[in-house]
Amino acid sequence: MSEFVQYLISGLAVGCGFALLGSGLVTIHRVTRVVNFAQGMFAVVAGLTAGSLLSAGLPHGVAEIVAVLAAGATGLLVGIAAIGRRGTSPQSALIITLGIGFLAYAIEIMIWGDNPHSFPGLGGAVDIAGAHLQKQYFLVIGAAALGFAALGLFFTRTYLGKALGACASNPYAARAVGINVTRMGLVAFTLGGMLGGVAGVLVTPLQSLSYNSDVLLITNGFAAAILGGLNRLGPAMLGGLALGVAESMVAGYYKASYQSVVALALMLAVMIWRASQHTALHEEAAR
Amino acid sequence: MTQQLTPAQARISFADLAARLRSPRTLAVLAVCATALLLPQILSGSDMPVYVTLLLSAIVVTGLSMLMGYAGQVSLGHASFYLIGAYTAALIATHDKPTWLGLLAAPFAAALVAAVIGIPLLRLRGHQLAFATLAMQLILLNVVGQQEWTGGDIGLQGVPRLTVAGYEFATVSSYAYLALGALAVVVLITRNVVASRPGRGLRALATSEVAAESAGVPVVAYKLVVFSLSAGFAGLAGGIYAFYTGYVAPGSFPVLLSFEFVVMAVIGGLGTIWGALAGATAITLLLQQLNELGTAEGMPSSAPVVLSYAVYGVLLVLVVLFLPRGLVPSARDWWVRRRRPNPEP
Numbered sequence: 001m002s003e004f005v006q007y008l009i010s011g012l013a014v015g016c017g018f019a020l021l022g023s024g025l026v027t028i029h030r031v032t033r034v035v036n037f038a039q040g041m042f043a044v045v046a047g048l049t050a051g052s053l054l055s056a057g058l059p060h061g062v063a064e065i066v067a068v069l070a071a072g073a074t075g076l077l078v079g080i081a082a083i084g085r086r087g088t089s090p091q092s093a094l095i096i097t098l099g100i101g102f103l104a105y106a107i108e109i110m111i112w113g114d115n116p117h118s119f120p121g122l123g124g125a126v127d128i129a130g131a132h133l134q135k136q137y138f139l140v141i142g143a144a145a146l147g148f149a150a151l152g153l154f155f156t157r158t159y160l161g162k163a164l165g166a167c168a169s170n171p172y173a174a175r176a177v178g179i180n181v182t183r184m185g186l187v188a189f190t191l192g193g194m195l196g197g198v199a200g201v202l203v204t205p206l207q208s209l210s211y212n213s214d215v216l217l218i219t220n221g222f223a224a225a226i227l228g229g230l231n232r233l234g235p236a237m238l239g240g241l242a243l244g245v246a247e248s249m250v251a252g253y254y255k256a257s258y259q260s261v262v263a264l265a266l267m268l269a270v271m272i273w274r275a276s277q278h279t280a281l282h283e284e285a286a287r
Numbered sequence: 288m289t290q291q292l293t294p295a296q297a298r299i300s301f302a303d304l305a306a307r308l309r310s311p312r313t314l315a316v317l318a319v320c321a322t323a324l325l326l327p328q329i330l331s332g333s334d335m336p337v338y339v340t341l342l343l344s345a346i347v348v349t350g351l352s353m354l355m356g357y358a359g360q361v362s363l364g365h366a367s368f369y370l371i372g373a374y375t376a377a378l379i380a381t382h383d384k385p386t387w388l389g390l391l392a393a394p395f396a397a398a399l400v401a402a403v404i405g406i407p408l409l410r411l412r413g414h415q416l417a418f419a420t421l422a423m424q425l426i427l428l429n430v431v432g433q434q435e436w437t438g439g440d441i442g443l444q445g446v447p448r449l450t451v452a453g454y455e456f457a458t459v460s461s462y463a464y465l466a467l468g469a470l471a472v473v474v475l476i477t478r479n480v481v482a483s484r485p486g487r488g489l490r491a492l493a494t495s496e497v498a499a500e501s502a503g504v505p506v507v508a509y510k511l512v513v514f515s516l517s518a519g520f521a522g523l524a525g526g527i528y529a530f531y532t533g534y535v536a537p538g539s540f541p542v543l544l545s546f547e548f549v550v551m552a553v554i555g556g557l558g559t560i561w562g563a564l565a566g567a568t569a570i571t572l573l574l575q576q577l578n579e580l581g582t583a584e585g586m587p588s589s590a591p592v593v594l595s596y597a598v599y600g601v602l603l604v605l606v607v608l609f610l611p612r613g614l615v616p617s618a619r620d621w622w623v624r625r626r627r628p629n630p631e632p
Contacts, residue, residue, distance in 0.1 A: 035414040085608055091361075092607050094414055095553060098546065099607065103600030106593045114589065215542055219425065222418050261429050264422040268408075271419055275410040 015244020016144035017203035021221030022236035024195035030168035031188035040214030042196025047204035068197035075193015121205025223267030342466035345567035350517030356558020359493030364420030366544035372525025397522025442536025556613025
């Protein structure tokens with residue numbers, strides 16, 4: 001039982017990271033139809049920035065917020081490259097974000113070197129049901145829950161959030177009522193960058209990040225997001241949590257080296273199942 | 288290039304042949320072939336491995352370019368077929384079977400795996416297929432790194448030299464000629480596929496699967512065949528690679544290698560054979576130059592890696608934004624426009 005609680009809580013904490021990454025992907029894809037391959041990079045940038053700022057003497061909290069803002073700025077830059085030029089198809093934009101991922105590798109290696117980095121999170125641990133749990137797990141879960149609540153309020157209660165929703169459901173109608181769709185796309189990229197950044201600063205104390213951690217982060221984030229067809233936030237969040245717990249259970253009860261295989265196989269199964277529900281006719285009719 | 292010749296047209300007279308030989312296109316092909324054949328004699332010892340790498344990449348990229356450009360299917364995991372080919376060849380050769388059998392089996396093993404996993408995977412489209420192929424490679428790398436019979440993370444070492452009918456491929460230049468021969472076969476197959484009825488079917492399904500299906504194109508079968516074919520090409524290159532380097536390990540086939548193949552295909556120009564060759568050549572040579580620059584005196588130790596990533600990224604973004612069709616088609620358009628200032632209607 002104690003083992004189970006241990007795996008469950010640590011899985012939920014890691015899953016919060018995936019859920020945040022996934023919701024960033026969804027936010028961007030809904031508005032711009034672009035699958036942002038650089039989403040994992042936002043988390044890496046934020047995690048590494050937070051580590052550097054902390055070791056430079058900034059207090060906890062300030063360093064993390066600055067890192068998230070830096071990730072948001074990175075998101076804006078990616079957005080400008082990906083959708084700033086008229087007539088870039090979503091498929092080309094995917095390749096552009098792949099290219100930006102390469103560029104980010106170069107910059108990250110120049111600044112932080114190619115070793116994994118981490119920073120201490122919330123110290124100490126608590127015992128629940130016989131399980132020894134780091135306090136950082138609860139911090140991650142709490143912060144992610146706050147983030148999701150804020151995101152929900154943003155999309156339902158603010159003009160900007162509603163404008164984003166309008167662009168997502170019908171870009172043409174949105175333009176007709178005077179919403180600048182390209183600018184909304186850039187807002188979505190910035191928001192996606194910040195969501196990735198939150199994931200990065202929360203997860204880095206749990207598992208160290210290096211410049212090329214982004215491939216695994218993006219595949220897990222994509223796996224979470226694909227549950228909602230890349231368009232719905234709720235399933236993306238639930239998917240992220242389920243993925244985190246599943247990986248943690250596999251690592252705990254079976255073999256740690258197979259945890260990423262399970263996640264990837266799960267993602268493939270979900271995608272293929274979804275594809276059997278949506279034929280080419282549906283997809284091309286929706287264009 | 289695509290039209291069928293009637294028997295009358297097929298009887299090419301001597302004058303026709305001579306005229307054809309003088310066309311800039313034929314001359315260019317002949318010049319490239321001659322250069323490719325002469326290069327192993329001219330290049331110095333340190334440049335030869337670069338040439339072999341270039342040729343192997345070109346083999347993979349030709350198939351990938353056909354898959355992405357003609358059939359419109361994105362694969363971000365093509366290095367997995369390279370891996371399968373290399374491991375097949377290495378496993379057969381290290382189990383005391385004839386080495387030529389290994390080279391022969393490599394493309395078939397890769398194509399077979401592609402055909403099997405393609406049945407579920409090719410139901411996916413666009414970015415979903417891209418992520419699915421990427422996931423497939425991550426799974427494969429993980430599994431190969433943990434099996435006893437594949438040698439785990441260390442891989443298989445001591446792969447013997449390739450021997451065909453008593454001739455041992457021992458020197459680097461012999462592998463260059465082997466790779467060149469393989470590339471010629473791959474280019475010929477691709478050219479014929481593209482110019483055939485299935486080739487036109489592929490172009491149709493890339494635009495709209497529904498329209499192609501209604502017009503009688505067997506969409507599922509064609510997608511599967513072209514996926515297997517391009518995987519077979521990658522497997523062939525992998526087989527040569529295994530004999531050439533003498534060892535295979537999961538670390539030699541990272542996800543980044545798959546991305547590199549995509550970069551080469553996109554930069555050269557998707558859906559053209561010349562684009563694939565030009566992309567592989569341009570990127571390989573550029574990386575070689577950058578590597579020399581990065582390892583020059585006074586540069587930090589991370590310089591080669593930083594430079595190559597930066598150039599990959601910048602090139603990919605710039606080409607997709609400003610030359611979306613790639614180097615070769617853009618250059619060809621420019622050439623045609625220059626020669627014919629007023630295009631015929």
